[in-house]
Amino acid sequence: MMTKIIRTFVPDMGYASLILLMFCGLIFAVGAILVSRLVSPYKPGKVKSEPYECGIETEGPSWVQFNVGYYLFALIFLVFDVEVVFLFPWAVVLREMGITAFIEIIIFVSILFLGLVYAWRKGALKWV
Amino acid sequence: MTEQYFSGLRIELFLTMLILALLVGKVLAIKQNPIGTLTLISVFLISSIGISFMQNESGYLFGTMFRTNSTILFEKAILLAGTFIVFMLGFEWMKKQKHFLEFCMLLLSTLLGMCFMISSGNFLMFFLGLELATIPLAALASFDLDEKKSSEAGMKLILSSAFASAILLFGISFIYGTTGSVSFDTIASAIDGNNVQKFGFICILTGFAFKISAVPFHFWTADVYEGAPVAITSYLSVVSKGAAIFVLMPVLYHAFGRMSSTYIPALILLSTVTIITGNLFALRQKSMKRFLAFSTVTQAGYLLLGITGNNTEAGASVVYFMLIYIFSNLGAFTVVSILQNRTGRDDIGVYKGLYKTNPTLSMVLLLALFSLAGIPPAAGFFGKLFLLSSAAGAGYYVAVIIASVNMVVSLYYYLNIVKMMFVDEPEITIEKLKPAVTEQISLFICCCGILVIGFIPAIYEYIYNLSAAI
Amino acid sequence: MDATQIIKTIPIEHYVILSTILFAIGVTGVLMRRNAIIIFMSIELMLNAATLLLTAFSTYRSDTPGQVFVFFIMVVAAAEVAVGLAIIVMIYRNIKSIDINVLNKLKW
Numbered sequence: 001m002m003t004k005i006i007r008t009f010v011p012d013m014g015y016a017s018l019i020l021l022m023f024c025g026l027i028f029a030v031g032a033i034l035v036s037r038l039v040s041p042y043k044p045g046k047v048k049s050e051p052y053e054c055g056i057e058t059e060g061p062s063w064v065q066f067n068v069g070y071y072l073f074a075l076i077f078l079v080f081d082v083e084v085v086f087l088f089p090w091a092v093v094l095r096e097m098g099i100t101a102f103i104e105i106i107i108f109v110s111i112l113f114l115g116l117v118y119a120w121r122k123g124a125l126k127w128v
Numbered sequence: 129m130t131e132q133y134f135s136g137l138r139i140e141l142f143l144t145m146l147i148l149a150l151l152v153g154k155v156l157a158i159k160q161n162p163i164g165t166l167t168l169i170s171v172f173l174i175s176s177i178g179i180s181f182m183q184n185e186s187g188y189l190f191g192t193m194f195r196t197n198s199t200i201l202f203e204k205a206i207l208l209a210g211t212f213i214v215f216m217l218g219f220e221w222m223k224k225q226k227h228f229l230e231f232c233m234l235l236l237s238t239l240l241g242m243c244f245m246i247s248s249g250n251f252l253m254f255f256l257g258l259e260l261a262t263i264p265l266a267a268l269a270s271f272d273l274d275e276k277k278s279s280e281a282g283m284k285l286i287l288s289s290a291f292a293s294a295i296l297l298f299g300i301s302f303i304y305g306t307t308g309s310v311s312f313d314t315i316a317s318a319i320d321g322n323n324v325q326k327f328g329f330i331c332i333l334t335g336f337a338f339k340i341s342a343v344p345f346h347f348w349t350a351d352v353y354e355g356a357p358v359a360i361t362s363y364l365s366v367v368s369k370g371a372a373i374f375v376l377m378p379v380l381y382h383a384f385g386r387m388s389s390t391y392i393p394a395l396i397l398l399s400t401v402t403i404i405t406g407n408l409f410a411l412r413q414k415s416m417k418r419f420l421a422f423s424t425v426t427q428a429g430y431l432l433l434g435i436t437g438n439n440t441e442a443g444a445s446v447v448y449f450m451l452i453y454i455f456s457n458l459g460a461f462t463v464v465s466i467l468q469n470r471t472g473r474d475d476i477g478v479y480k481g482l483y484k485t486n487p488t489l490s491m492v493l494l495l496a497l498f499s500l501a502g503i504p505p506a507a508g509f510f511g512k513l514f515l516l517s518s519a520a521g522a523g524y525y526v527a528v529i530i531a532s533v534n535m536v537v538s539l540y541y542y543l544n545i546v547k548m549m550f551v552d553e554p555e556i557t558i559e560k561l562k563p564a565v566t567e568q569i570s571l572f573i574c575c576c577g578i579l580v581i582g583f584i585p586a587i588y589e590y591i592y593n594l595s596a597a598i
Numbered sequence: 599m600d601a602t603q604i605i606k607t608i609p610i611e612h613y614v615i616l617s618t619i620l621f622a623i624g625v626t627g628v629l630m631r632r633n634a635i636i637i638f639m640s641i642e643l644m645l646n647a648a649t650l651l652l653t654a655f656s657t658y659r660s661d662t663p664g665q666v667f668v669f670f671i672m673v674v675a676a677a678e679v680a681v682g683l684a685i686i687v688m689i690y691r692n693i694k695s696i697d698i699n700v701l702n703k704l705k706w
Binding site: 251252256259263264266267274276279280282283286291293294295297298300301302304305308310 | 628678693
């Protein structure tokens, strides 16, 4: 059943789908830049031409030690970033394996999600 | 088809459900109640022990990933029982922790990892189980957040176990390259014992030696044992070591069965060196936890010697010894835990004249030490007897004689503590300690185990009949 | 020429030698250096040596399990480092240093 649904929504186009994806991405990125170029007024200033840093004036050199308090973000990023390793092979075999693979990945991602919620409840995502 | 998966994976599913339930409870911030949580965990663990004795057919699941048979289920029951006792003996300490639920989750996750590890039929599954069993342990060892020693123990545990698993993986990749498979069965039929495979095997054995803390890869043991909280120390010394030994047997007998002329000398060498070194270091320890650490190292040596025997006999004697060892070592650790929690010290001086103030505790410790030393009325004697006779049955008499001589040497330091408790005058005055209910349960189970198992020959016969299928 | 062919233009012995050298460098690093973060880097090097070897063997044998193994090694290594770094931060808070030699409350 599920396999059928996936098939109808995602027709098998072979490598053409990759090209389409790249094309869409390109249009999205270029479009956003172009629109802002065309719409926004151009008024350069001293503060504006500095490298962007959260919208506040930059202060001091950029080679400073980072606060050790950021390590929590680093850890959470590290763990959730690497889990994507399993999503790529899954996406490749999804069509052949069908509903089983779909349920399995849902379980996997929801356990990960529980972990994320746990980190959030613990206040690990609060900005320091 | 699906029922087969559910019945094969029943213990793992049970544990996963329990861990997830705890996590959901934590996330939803349900009002926490340590005693309620402990009851929930105990019910789950005890019912898991129950269902591990249910009828099942042996075989493979997920290709060759997951192996199950009655021996493996019995081994899992031993590990579950060990974890249950650890929860009992450590509860007084655990319930004071701010992160009590996390502690339980991590401890159960390592247990889950060990269950997957001992029923692996494939190096991939084995590696994943091993890592699931060790990574949370490092977090657990450093659980005393304010204690410098504790975080140091965690650091040393994670560094040495990551080092060990890297060596193990290097070995696995050579075995994979020469045999073309990571599943034990295919390796067994494709292996021919050439030099590359020997190198890979030595790497794998090194990884195992780290896990079971055999000399010369034991240097992390004493430090980690001393620094970690007592509950974790006892868990490391019993459950974690037991799981590593249990999985070593199928790896040797199944995957490397044809290389027995390579692995038997290596194992005998490893075990003799381990027994001698462990004994020598145990002689001069002043801290009770360090002393028990080196005692554990020595016991690992005897276990390795037992493995060298003929498959069925060796398997039966190792499983039987582990069953006894769990009760004896955890009995000793319960007493250590009670004394450390109440007096804040774990040096041997605390035990001087313990009999005058706390006769019950010192009787339990006496029993446990007798069992560890292998003195006849306690069950440990029979465990060692079967291990040594398994090695002797295969004809390794020199190693058996060395081991027996070392058993006599070890009597000196075990009995030294007994002498301190019963003869010496107290160094500090300890009032009569009253163990909490959970600690009483743990003491009671351990005493029963030590006394009863040795006198019921049916238990050994039961294990022997099971382990025809190792 | 597809990727498999490109990989196979180099003989398998070279992969084995390269990864053995990487592994040896890693082991030396673990045993010689005393900074916890550098020890972690060396362990990563050892893991990567194993990974490289698995990938090479798996390509030469046209056999996928080796490459699946590599994915799992990557994830496990990340988890290991996450726990290790958390412990390092904890130690740093306690003693303001990550040199292993400072960790001498317990004899090494």
